[in-house]
Amino acid sequence: MSIPLSNRGASDRRIWNASARGVFSVKSAYALECTLQKRNEGGKSFSGAANRQWKRIWDLKDNTCPVCLSEPETVVHVCWGCSATADVWGRISVFRKWRRDFYDFQALWEEMGTKLKQEELELAATVMHSIWLRRNEMVFNGNFQSPNAVIAKAQADYSVNREVQEGVPGxxxxxxxxxxxxxxxxxxxxxxxxxxxxxxxxxxxxxxxxxxxxxxxxxxxxxxxxxxxxxxxxxxxxxxxxxxxxxxxxxxxxxxxxxxxxxxxxxxxxxxxxxxxxxxxxxxxxxxxxxxxxxxxxxxxxxxxxxxxxxxxxxxxxxxxxxxxxxxxxxxx
Missing domain, CATH: 3.30.420.10 (Ribonuclease H-like superfamily/Ribonuclease H)
Known part of the structure; x- marks a missing residue:
């Protein structure tokens, strides 16, 4: 009675119960193995120190862009300078010939503020938001959306925002x-x-x-x-x-x-x-x-x-x- 069933008549599927998402990974298998071993072993006096050492190793960070893997990851790089990001902006005519070498995000935004109309500026902000969401989706879930998918989402968000601002019934x-x-x-x-x-x-x-x-x-x-x-x-x-x-x-x-x-x-x-x-x-x-x-x-x-x-x-x-x-x-x- 408590099994969550689909209303769509979806087919049955196998899930890996050792992870929250039901997907097998080496990390979840390792965690399961450790849990099974601890059931049959007593605690070790040095386990706390060992855990702290491993935590320091796992916490090591690399600031290289996770998308292009070639340049440091900064806000302006993710939203504008990255080669994968350039593929997105290149499909929008008003940004097609813009330079890519802005040294920080403030410089980029100031130039946009002086050259773009209000509607174009709002679209730019929406596209940047979609690009940032794509970055997070890749880093945390391993999915990388195509430039067309990013633009489609941005345009849909932009349309909804404009409708709200203009008082379209909703x-x-x-x-x-x-x-x-x-x-x-x-x-x-x-x-x-x-x-x-x-x-x-x-x-x-x-x-x-x-x-x-x-x-x-x-x-x-x-x-x-x-x-x-x-x-x-x-x-x-x-x-x-x-x-x-x-x-x-x-x-x-x-x-x-x-x-x-x-x-x-x-x-x-x-x-x-x-x-x-x-x-x-x-x-x-x-x-x-x-x-x-x-x-x-x-x-x-x-x-x-x-x-x-x-x-x-x-x-x-x-x-x-x-x-x-x-x-x-x-x-x-």
């Missing part, structure tokens, strides 16, 4: 699945709270739902995010920004690495939903920003079945939203 979705007070590990149950609001903070809809046979907080947060996305599809919303306070789930969904972990099927289901709506965004926010959804999740554990409100919500949720709107007005005044 919706901001604040979702919260379950934290320690909503997820009961011993009983395997959780509460889902979803609050959907427009760009001005007005309530579009809300949802509370209890769920059983949940084995971890990560799985609980994943179920909440999945239900929030399905709820927005049911409401017919196209431009949605999802905000969740479970960073591990947000990072897992936004990553392009195949997830072979125990909850990988659930993450893949969420990714598929998100991929169907290119303008959907998913970001991490702290719980203090997610107060209304947190209130909804706390209420959900007391419900016997899922309940939905359109342009309304439980009185506790409405009060939380009203308090937030009043607070924002006081800050702006």
């Amino acid at each position: 919706a901001a979705v604040r979702i919260l699945g379950s934290e320690s007070r909503q997820f009961d590990k011993d009983r395997g149950r959780m509460g889902i709270g979803v609050v959907v609001r427009d760009s001005e903070g007005a309530l579009i809809g809300s949802l509370v739902a209890p769920k059983r046979n949940v084995t971890s907080a990560f799985q609980a947060e994943g179920h909440a995010l999945h239900r929030a996305m399905v709820f927005c599809i049911e409401l017919g919303l196209m431009h949605v920004c999802f905000e969740g306070d479970a960073k591990a789930v947000v990072d897992a969904v936004n990553s392009e690495t195949e997830d072979n972990s125990w909850d990988g099927q659930l993450i893949e289901d969420i990714r598929q939903l998100k991929a169907a709506y290119l303008v959907w965004k998913l970001g991490f926010v702290r719980r203090s920003v997610n107060a209304s959804a947190h209130v909804a999740a706390k209420l959900a554990v007391f419900f016997s079945c899922e309940s939905v409100w359109l342009e309304d919500g439980p009185s506790e949720v409405r009060k939380s939203i009203m308090d937030e709107l009043v607070c924002n007005e006081l800050i702006q005044s």
Whole structure:
């Protein structure tokens, strides 16, 4: 009952249970072997000193660019000077003939500020952000995106940002699945709270739902995010920004690495939903920003079945939203 099954009818797969991502690696195999050996051995008096020595070795750092492997990694190198980065900028006509030898990022940005229009400057910042994300994806997950993929993501982000600035109707979705007070590990149950609001903070809809046979907080947060996305599809919303306070789930969904972990099927289901709506965004926010959804999740554990409100919500949720709107007005005044 607690095995996370895919809603897509995905095929079964083998996973390596000794790593969090379910993928075999020499490091995880070595850690498993050490764990098995320690079960049959007593502790050694010098183990602490040995661990400290190994930590010093593993902490040694090399500042060479992990992409081109030929120059020191600096901010201006990653975002502009690297040969792999040049392939990205070379596909954007306005930057095609720019020089590459800026000595630091400030010099690059100052020149952009004097030569570019506001829209071009905003696009440049978005492209740099995509390039930096590509660098992180390669370093931490071993994936390297093509220049066209980087540009496509940057253009999508830029379009969404422009729509928000110009007041194009959209919706901001604040979702919260379950934290320690909503997820009961011993009983395997959780509460889902979803609050959907427009760009001005007005309530579009809300949802509370209890769920059983949940084995971890990560799985609980994943179920909440999945239900929030399905709820927005049911409401017919196209431009949605999802905000969740479970960073591990947000990072897992936004990553392009195949997830072979125990909850990988659930993450893949969420990714598929998100991929169907290119303008959907998913970001991490702290719980203090997610107060209304947190209130909804706390209420959900007391419900016997899922309940939905359109342009309304439980009185506790409405009060939380009203308090937030009043607070924002006081800050702006």
